[in-house]
Amino acid sequence: MVKICCIGAGYVGGPTMAVIALKCPSIEVAVVDISVPRINAWNSDQLPIYEPGLDAVVKQCRGKNLFFSTNVEKHVREADIVFVSVNTPTKTQGLGAGKAADLTYWESAARMIADVSKSDKIVVEKSTVPVKTAEAIEKILTHNSKGIKFQILSNPEFLAEGTAIQDLFNPDRVLIGGRETPEGNKAVQALKDVYAHWVPEDRILTTNLWSAELSKLAANAFLAQRISSVNAMSALCEATGADVTQVSYAVGKDTRIGPKFLNASVGFGGSCFQKDILNLVYICECNGLPEVAEYWKQVIKINDYQKNRFVNRVVSSMFNTVSNKKIAILGFAFKKDTGDTRETPAIDVCKGLLGDKARLSIFDPQVTVDQIQRDLTMKKFDWDHPLHLQPMSPTTVKQVTCVWDAYEATKDAHGICILTEWDEFKNLDFKRIYDNMQKPAFVFDGRNIVNVDQLREIGFIVYSIGKPLDAWLKDMPAVA
Ligand code: NAI
Incomplete structure (x- = not known):
C-alpha cells in the first residue's frame, strides 16, 4: 500500500488529501500539522475550515x-510520498520584507524530513513557492540525508476556496514538475x-520543475490582473455613465477573452493573490527585470485604489462624515462560501470607515466574532504569522459589534456596505430593512x-460599483 503524508492541514492540505x-482507497493518507487545535478540529464534527462538500468527503x-x-x-518517516503544504507568507522583516516569500515554515519542514527519514522518498511541493525553491529544498535534503534518496516534485495547487471540492474532483489540469x-x-x-485514479490523463501536465513553480505564480497573477483590469474600468464607467456589467459582458463574449473573472468588485482578497504577486515582483527585481516587476505591481496598486475608492465613496456620499454613524457591514469573508478572511477587502474597508469614526455592525454567516476582531486589530501580514499577533485595541473593539443576522446589523443604520457576495444577501427583504x-x-x-432599480424604488440611495451613479451621488464631491 502506498503511503502519503501531507505536512500542513490547512485550506489546501486538508481538502486535497481528503x-x-x-478517490484512492488503496492509498493511506496521513495529514499532519504542528497545530494541535487544527488537528483536533479535523478529527471532530466541526472541521477547521468551511468548504461546501468537504464534510461529506472527510466523513x-x-x-x-x-x-x-x-x-x-x-x-x-513511514511515507513514500510527502506533500508539503505549509504556509508560505510574505516576509515581514529583513531582506525582501513586504515582498519575498517567507520560507521559514518550508525550510523547517524540509530539515525535519531529512532528519527523520529512514527510506527513500518523493517530496512534493504543494505550497506556492518562488521559482527555484525546489533547488534549495533539494540541497537541504541531500546535505542532511544520510544516504537516503529524495526526489523533489513541484505540484502546485489550483483549487479555489469556496469551490475546492468541485475543483479537486474535476480539475482543469494537474501540473507536475520534476x-x-x-x-x-x-x-x-x-x-x-x-x-490517474480520477483525473483524465490529458489533464495531467508534466513539465520541468521551474516551469511548474512559475506557472502557479503566473496563473494567480493573470487571474488577479483580470480583476484589477475590470475594476480599473469600473472607475471609468462611473465617470462616464457606462455600466461595468454591460461592458464586461460585451468584452467577455469575445472568445479570446472569455467571461470568467470579469466581475467588478470592491477588490480581490484571499491569502494568495497579493502574496503571490508580491513574490513574483520580488523575483523579477532579483532577476534584473524592473519593468516586468513594475507591470505586476500595478495589479496590486489598482486593488488598493479600488478599496480606497469605495471607502471614499461611502464617506463622501454621507455628507463627508461617517463619524458616530452606524454602518452595517454585510459580509466579511474574502468571497462567498468560505469563512476565510485572509486579506479580505472587508478589513481595509472597515479600517477605513473606523478611521472616520464610524460605528460598525458586522454580519457574516461564516466568520466568527473573534476572527473579525482579530483581523481589525492586526497589522498587515500578521494574519499569516501567528507568532507576531498584536493584542486587540480597545477603541476599535468598542466601535465594532458583530451580529448574527443581516436585519439586526442594519437596524437603525445610516448605511449598508455589502462586502461579500453571499447568496443570502441577494434575497433579503430590503423593504423591511x-x-x-x-x-x-x-x-x-x-x-x-443587489437590484439597483428595485432598491431605488424602495427609497434607498444606491451605489453599485461601476454602475451609473444615483443623482444624489453625482452631486457629491468627486471621489479620487
Ligand atoms: P494554511 O495556513 O491554512 O495551512 C498551513 C498549515 O501548515 C498550518 O496549519 C500550519 O500550522 C502548518 N505548518 C506550518 N509549518 C509546519 C511544520 N513545520 N510542520 C507541520 N505543519 C506546519 O495555508 P493554506 O491556505 O493551506 O496554504 C498552504 C500553501 O498552499 C500556501 O503556500 C498557499 O500559497 C498555497 N495555496 C493556497 C491556496 C488557498 O486557496 N488557500 C490555493 C493554492 C495554493
Whole structure:
C-alpha cells in the first residue's frame, strides 16, 4: 500500500488529501500539522475550515484511509510520498520584507524530513513557492540525508476556496514538475499514478520543475490582473455613465477573452493573490527585470485604489462624515462560501470607515466574532504569522459589534456596505430593512449583487460599483 503524508492541514492540505483518500482507497493518507487545535478540529464534527462538500468527503474516509495527526515525524518517516503544504507568507522583516516569500515554515519542514527519514522518498511541493525553491529544498535534503534518496516534485495547487471540492474532483489540469532524469521521471510517474485514479490523463501536465513553480505564480497573477483590469474600468464607467456589467459582458463574449473573472468588485482578497504577486515582483527585481516587476505591481496598486475608492465613496456620499454613524457591514469573508478572511477587502474597508469614526455592525454567516476582531486589530501580514499577533485595541473593539443576522446589523443604520457576495444577501427583504434604517438610507454594494432599480424604488440611495451613479451621488464631491 502506498503511503502519503501531507505536512500542513490547512485550506489546501486538508481538502486535497481528503479527496486523494476518497478517490484512492488503496492509498493511506496521513495529514499532519504542528497545530494541535487544527488537528483536533479535523478529527471532530466541526472541521477547521468551511468548504461546501468537504464534510461529506472527510466523513467517508476518516479513520479508514485518511488520518489527521500531530505525530508529524512518525507519519513522515513511514511515507513514500510527502506533500508539503505549509504556509508560505510574505516576509515581514529583513531582506525582501513586504515582498519575498517567507520560507521559514518550508525550510523547517524540509530539515525535519531529512532528519527523520529512514527510506527513500518523493517530496512534493504543494505550497506556492518562488521559482527555484525546489533547488534549495533539494540541497537541504541531500546535505542532511544520510544516504537516503529524495526526489523533489513541484505540484502546485489550483483549487479555489469556496469551490475546492468541485475543483479537486474535476480539475482543469494537474501540473507536475520534476527533474528531467530517469529518477525524476520515475517520481513524476508515481505521482501521476495517484492522480490517474480520477483525473483524465490529458489533464495531467508534466513539465520541468521551474516551469511548474512559475506557472502557479503566473496563473494567480493573470487571474488577479483580470480583476484589477475590470475594476480599473469600473472607475471609468462611473465617470462616464457606462455600466461595468454591460461592458464586461460585451468584452467577455469575445472568445479570446472569455467571461470568467470579469466581475467588478470592491477588490480581490484571499491569502494568495497579493502574496503571490508580491513574490513574483520580488523575483523579477532579483532577476534584473524592473519593468516586468513594475507591470505586476500595478495589479496590486489598482486593488488598493479600488478599496480606497469605495471607502471614499461611502464617506463622501454621507455628507463627508461617517463619524458616530452606524454602518452595517454585510459580509466579511474574502468571497462567498468560505469563512476565510485572509486579506479580505472587508478589513481595509472597515479600517477605513473606523478611521472616520464610524460605528460598525458586522454580519457574516461564516466568520466568527473573534476572527473579525482579530483581523481589525492586526497589522498587515500578521494574519499569516501567528507568532507576531498584536493584542486587540480597545477603541476599535468598542466601535465594532458583530451580529448574527443581516436585519439586526442594519437596524437603525445610516448605511449598508455589502462586502461579500453571499447568496443570502441577494434575497433579503430590503423593504423591511429600509423601514428600520435612518434616512436617507444608503446601500453601497461592493459586489454588485443587489437590484439597483428595485432598491431605488424602495427609497434607498444606491451605489453599485461601476454602475451609473444615483443623482444624489453625482452631486457629491468627486471621489479620487
Ligand atoms: P494554511 O495556513 O491554512 O495551512 C498551513 C498549515 O501548515 C498550518 O496549519 C500550519 O500550522 C502548518 N505548518 C506550518 N509549518 C509546519 C511544520 N513545520 N510542520 C507541520 N505543519 C506546519 O495555508 P493554506 O491556505 O493551506 O496554504 C498552504 C500553501 O498552499 C500556501 O503556500 C498557499 O500559497 C498555497 N495555496 C493556497 C491556496 C488557498 O486557496 N488557500 C490555493 C493554492 C495554493
